[in-house]
Amino acid sequence: MKIQELAEKIGLSVHTIRYYEKEGLLDERHVQREKNNYRTYSDEAIERLKLIKKFQGIGCSLIELKDILQDHDTNTRTNQQVIEWILQKINEIERKKEEFDRMLETLNFMLTYRVTLETDPEKARSLLAAAKLNSGK
Amino acid sequence: MKIQELAEKIGLSVHTIRYYEKEGLLDERHVQREKNNYRTYSDEAIERLKLIKKFQGIGCSLIELKDILQDHDTNTRTNQQVIEWILQKINEIERKKEEFDRMLETLNFMLTYRVTLETDPEKARSLLAAAKLNSGK
DNA sequence: GTAAACTATAGAGTGAACTCTAAGGCAAGC
């Protein structure tokens, strides 16, 4: 498939896809050239780009991904190093999930405050005051 | 308290704190000027900056935060709009948590693959092949 | 009283990840 088709399939711009290639995130398994110099993408390219998007979603940089996503036979990283990285990422995500839970609590309080403000501003202020006392503990 | 003390307390640089002020994330409740033009920060500034850090951790931009964190009496946003924003954020976080769970699955698979590769490369390749079949379903 | 350490400002520089532009080559439809 050609670049635009791929772009539409995965929701990236053609610019971004070419940029990722330039940054070394795609290799010959994902993209080849035709006689006219046009890029042709394999189905593996779809999977690869989806994986990149996933990893980006959890806050990985492109450089990090480049290092890690390379096949085991290219030896910029040893298998042990990759295992270390994966374990670390798993840990990071666990911690982020906890952070999200704390954030949900904060947002829920903000919501209660704002909703109360609509109907009973007096009560809202007392909620705020109570929260301040709690935070100061 | 002066800027450096605040910076040390919350783990930001003095540059960043001044930058946040310039971007409208702090107001007179958080920072005032002394006769010598030095900034003095209230305890509320600590809370505010901690909150900003929290929100940043879940991927909010500073512009977004500026809009939302302003007190209800400043009317760039109505209370209803803020409530909408909070509900949307809660939703976003719930979805992100799901994404994290899927990501953990992916990472766990990658880990299994890499660990297997250490001891039994043949088996590792069959894991990969099985995964490809599954992804194509 | 002077040197070191802090404060202020304006504005330049950085790095990541795009995003867009210009200038040209190929391809498909009429």
Add this chain to the structure above:
DNA sequence: GCTTGCCTTAGAGTTCACTCTATAGTTTAC
């Protein structure tokens, strides 16, 4: 065969969130 649209490249521009520099004024410690 020509227009429209997609493809190529190199490289410039953008945005975000800092981060740093230069220059100058103020405060503190000895």
